[in-house]
Amino acid sequence: MEAKLDALDRKILAELTQNARIPIAELARKVGLSKTPVSLRIRQMEEMGLITGYRAMLSPMKLGLTNVTYVEVSMSDTREAALQQFNTAVRAIPEVEECYMIAGGCDYLLKVRSRDMTHFRQILAERLSVLPHVSNTSSHVSMEAVVEQNFAPG
Template identity: 80%
Template sequence: MKPELDAQDRRILAELTENARIPIAELARRVGLSKTPVAQRIRHLEEIGLITGYRAILSPLKLGLTHVTYVEVSMSDTREAALQQFNAAIRAIPEVEECYMIAGGCDYLIKLRSRDMAHFRRILAEKISTLPHVSNTSSHVSMEAVVEQNYHIG
């Protein structure tokens, strides 16, 4: 069920997306409400699951993780138990930034970050290829991030 958002909710979400640490008083000023209704709206958006949390967004580049590779994974077994085993195992690999089960020529698409090609090669050989039920992988190295962003409310 899609929640109904009014213009005030959308403005609050847009501001929080840009800066989740904005003080309530400043947020209220920007959206044209007083502090209490803004705080109530935020609490409601959290309760209905639209806001799922707040976190620090780290710079992978400043951490030296400049190498982005997309890895297609094909599975030898796609029964539910095998998929659940793979899902649990992939979540334990810190270099995996995103992982999606997909429909198409492979079963999963993984985005991972590494320091360089040698580091990626070790991750692929020692972590990804050894996961349960992996039968084949195919890698695509990113040359440049053209668009890379958090979702913005429109």
């Protein structure tokens, strides 16, 4: 069920997306409401499941994870049990930043962060290629991030 958001809700979400630690008083000032209605709206959006949590955004570059590789994964078995086995196993690999089941020429697309190509090759050989029901992989190395952003409702 899609959440119904008014312009003030969207402003609140846009501000929280930029800075989840913004004080309520400052947020209220920015969106043109008092603190109580802003707090109430935030709590309602949390209860609706629209806001699912708050987290620290880490810099992969400062952590030495400068290499981004997208990996197409094709499966040897696409029955539900096989997909669930793969899903469970891929979630346990910390270098996999994102994983999507897709429609197209392969079954999954993974975003993998690593220190360098040697590190990526190790991840591919020791962790990705041995995931359940993987028949083959194809890797695409990113040269530059042109857009990287958190979703903010427009």
